[in-house]
Amino acid sequence: MIEFWTLAIAAVTALACALSGTFLVLKREALVSEGLAHAVLPGIVIAYALIGDRTSPLLLVGAAAMGLVMILAVQAVRRTGVVDATASLGVVFPALFSVGVLLTSMDLAGTYFHADCIIEGNLALAPLDRLEVGGRDLGPRAFWSVSVALLLVTGFVALLFKELKLLTFDPELAASLGFRPNRVHLAWLAVVSFTVVASFEAAGSILVVALMIAPPAAAVLWVDDVRHILGLAGVLGLVSAFAGHELGMAMDIAPAGPMATSAGALFLGSLALAPRGILMKGRAHRHLLARMEVDLVAARLRPGAPRDLESVRGELGWSPRRFDAVVARAVSGAGLVHDAAAGTLHLAARQPGS
Amino acid sequence: MIQGSDLNFRADQPALDVEGLTVTYGKEPALWNADLRLDRGSLAAVVGPNGAGKSTLLKAALGVVPRVSGRVRVLGEDPARRRRLVAYVPQRTSVDWDFPTSVLDVVLMGTYGQLGWFRRPGRKERALALHSLEQMEMADLAGRQIAELSGGQQQRVFLARALVQDAEVYFMDEPFAGVDAVTEQSIASLMGHLAHRGKTILSVHHDLATVPRYFEHAVLLNRAVQAVGTIKEVFHRGNLDRLYGGRVPAGVPDLAPS
Numbered sequence: 001m002i003e004f005w006t007l008a009i010a011a012v013t014a015l016a017c018a019l020s021g022t023f024l025v026l027k028r029e030a031l032v033s034e035g036l037a038h039a040v041l042p043g044i045v046i047a048y049a050l051i052g053d054r055t056s057p058l059l060l061v062g063a064a065a066m067g068l069v070m071i072l073a074v075q076a077v078r079r080t081g082v083v084d085a086t087a088s089l090g091v092v093f094p095a096l097f098s099v100g101v102l103l104t105s106m107d108l109a110g111t112y113f114h115a116d117c118i119i120e121g122n123l124a125l126a127p128l129d130r131l132e133v134g135g136r137d138l139g140p141r142a143f144w145s146v147s148v149a150l151l152l153v154t155g156f157v158a159l160l161f162k163e164l165k166l167l168t169f170d171p172e173l174a175a176s177l178g179f180r181p182n183r184v185h186l187a188w189l190a191v192v193s194f195t196v197v198a199s200f201e202a203a204g205s206i207l208v209v210a211l212m213i214a215p216p217a218a219a220v221l222w223v224d225d226v227r228h229i230l231g232l233a234g235v236l237g238l239v240s241a242f243a244g245h246e247l248g249m250a251m252d253i254a255p256a257g258p259m260a261t262s263a264g265a266l267f268l269g270s271l272a273l274a275p276r277g278i279l280m281k282g283r284a285h286r287h288l289l290a291r292m293e294v295d296l297v298a299a300r301l302r303p304g305a306p307r308d309l310e311s312v313r314g315e316l317g318w319s320p321r322r323f324d325a326v327v328a329r330a331v332s333g334a335g336l337v338h339d340a341a342a343g344t345l346h347l348a349a350r351q352p353g354s
Numbered sequence: 355m356i357q358g359s360d361l362n363f364r365a366d367q368p369a370l371d372v373e374g375l376t377v378t379y380g381k382e383p384a385l386w387n388a389d390l391r392l393d394r395g396s397l398a399a400v401v402g403p404n405g406a407g408k409s410t411l412l413k414a415a416l417g418v419v420p421r422v423s424g425r426v427r428v429l430g431e432d433p434a435r436r437r438r439l440v441a442y443v444p445q446r447t448s449v450d451w452d453f454p455t456s457v458l459d460v461v462l463m464g465t466y467g468q469l470g471w472f473r474r475p476g477r478k479e480r481a482l483a484l485h486s487l488e489q490m491e492m493a494d495l496a497g498r499q500i501a502e503l504s505g506g507q508q509q510r511v512f513l514a515r516a517l518v519q520d521a522e523v524y525f526m527d528e529p530f531a532g533v534d535a536v537t538e539q540s541i542a543s544l545m546g547h548l549a550h551r552g553k554t555i556l557s558v559h560h561d562l563a564t565v566p567r568y569f570e571h572a573v574l575l576n577r578a579v580q581a582v583g584t585i586k587e588v589f590h591r592g593n594l595d596r597l598y599g600g601r602v603p604a605g606v607p608d609l610a611p612s
C-alpha cells in the first residue's frame with residue numbers, strides 16, 4: 001500500500017509539474033521554475049514558524065505567496081533597467097534561497113526540515129504522513145496537496161487556454177485586446193508557485209525543476225501544437241515518474257534521483273531522435289545536400305550531348321571519390337547516363353510524358 | 355466581459371484625439387505634451403527619429419501604457435472602451451516566430467477580442483480567419499507552422515490577423531520593415547483599400563522616401579507632435595530637417611517648398 005501511494009504521489013506531482021512547466025518553456029522562461037523552487041524555501045520556513053502547525057493548509061498558501069514575492073521582486077529589479085530578465089531572476093532567487101537556508105539552520109523550523117530534503121525531497125516517507133479528517137484516514141497529505149495543485153493547473157489551463165496561449169505568444173496583442181496579460185500571467189505564476197510548493201515535500205527543489213522543464217522541453221521536439229505539447233509533456237512526466245520509481249526500487253535508493261534522471265534521459269533521447277532533434281535535422285540536411293549534388297551535376301549536362309567526366313569534375317572542384325559517389329547516385333536516380341568506356345556523362349533523353 | 359463592447363460612434367468624431375499626452379518609462383519622457391487629431395479615413399504615417407516615441411504613441415492610443423498626463427480619445431471614447439473597434443499590428447520582431455502554432459491559429463487570435471474571456475474560436479471564426487488569409491494571398495499556407503514563414507509572409511499573417519478584427523481604426527508598428535518588394539506593394543494596397551472604405555490607419559514608418567507614395571497624411575513626431583496634416587502640407591524638407599536635426603538623407607523627395 002505504501003508503494004502504491006508513493007507511486008500515486010509521484011505520478012500526480014509529475015503531471016502537475018509537466019503541465020505547469022509547458023507554458024514556462026514556451027515563453028522561454030524555464031529558469032522561473034528554478035527560481036520558484038528555491039525562493040519558496042524561506043516561504044515554507046517562515047510560514048511554518050508563524051503558523052507552527054505543519055498540517056495547516058495555510059502553510060502551502062504562505063509558501064506559494066513567497067514565490068509571488070520573488071516574481072514581483074524580479075519584475076521590480078528588471079524595471080530598474082540595470083540587468084536583463086534572466087539576470088534579475090539570478091539576483092533575486094539565490095538571495096531568497098540563502099535566507100531560507102539560514103532560517104533552516106537557525107532551527108526556526110524545528111524538526112520540519114532535513115537539509116537533504118531541500119534538494120531531493122522525501123518521497124519515500126511522504127506516504128506515512130497521513131491526512132486525517134474527523135478521525136478518518138484519507139491517505140497521505142502529500143497526495144492531497146499535489147492533487148489540489150494538479151486540479152488548479154488543469155482548471156486554469158482548461159478555462160484560460162486561449163488567453164494563456166495569446167499572452168505567451170504575443171503579450172502586446174493581448175494587452176490591446178484587453179486581456180490584461182500581466183495580471184493573467186501573474187495569476188498563472190501563482191498557480192505554478194503553488195505547484196512548486198505542493199511538490200516540494202515529495203520531490204525537493206531539483207526534482208521539481210527537472211519535472212517542470214524536461215518533459216515539455218522534450219515534447220516540443222516531437223509535436224508542434226500547444227495542445228499536443230501539453231498532452232505529450234504530461235505523458236512524458238508520467239513515464240518519468242513510473243520509470244524513476246521502478247529504478248529506485250530496483251536499486252534500493254530514494255526515487256527522487258531516478259525520477260529526475262529518467263526525465264533527463266527522456267529529454268536527451270528526444271533531442272537525439274525526435275523530428276526536430278539533432279539526428280533527424282542532420283539527416284534532412286544530408287538528404288538535401290545529396291539532392292543538390294545530383295542537381296549540380298545534371299545542370300552541367302544536356303540530353304544527348306556527352307561530356308568528359310574529368311571536365312565536369314574539374315568545374316565542380318570535387319574530389320574523385322565524392323564525384324564518383326554522386327555520379328553513381330545520379331545514374332540510379334536522376335536519369336544520367338555514364339558511358340564508362342568513353343569516360344563521358346550525358347543526360348538521358350526525356351521520356352515523353354515524364 | 356471584456357471592456358470595449360461599445361460599438362456606437364458618431365461619424366463626425368475624430369478617429370484619434372490626443373491632447374497634452376505625456377508618457378514616461380522612468381527616465382526621460384517618451385512623449386511630452388503631444389497633441390494629435392486624426393480624422394476618420396486618414397491614412398497617416400508616423401515619422402520621427404529613434405526614441406521619438408512613435409511606438410509609445412501607438413500604445414497610448416491603445417490604452418496599454420500608463421499616462422502621466424493628457425487625454426486620449428478613440429472615436430470619441432476612452433481607448434479601453436474602444437478595443438473592439440481598434441486593431442493593432444505590433445512590430446513583427448516583437449514575437450517569437452518559433453512558437454509552435456499554425457498560420458491559421460495566429461490569425462484566429464484576431465478574433466479573441468470579440469470572443470471575450472473563456473470562449474474559444476469555432477467554425478465561424480475559422481471561416482473569418484481563412485477569408486482574411488485569402489485577402490493577404492496566404493490561404494494556401496493556413497496550415498503551415500509559423501516557424502517556416504519568410505519575413506514577408508510573417509507580416510502578411512499579422513495583417514490578416516488585424517483584418518479579421520474588422521476594426522475601424524488600425525494602429526500598425528512598422529508593417530513595412532524587412533519585407534520584400536511584392537509584400538510591400540500588397541501591404542500598401544491593403545492600406546489604401548481600407549482607407550478608401552473609411553477606415554483610419556496610423557502607421558509607424560521609417561522609410562521617408564516611400565511616405566508620399568504610401569500615405570496621405572503624416573504625423574511628424576519627436577516626443578511632441580511637431581506637425582500633422584496631409585503630405586503636401588507638412589512633409590517637406592523644412593519640417594523634416596527640423597524633425598531630424600538637419601540630417602535628412604538625400605533621396606527624400608521635396609514635395610513642397612519649405
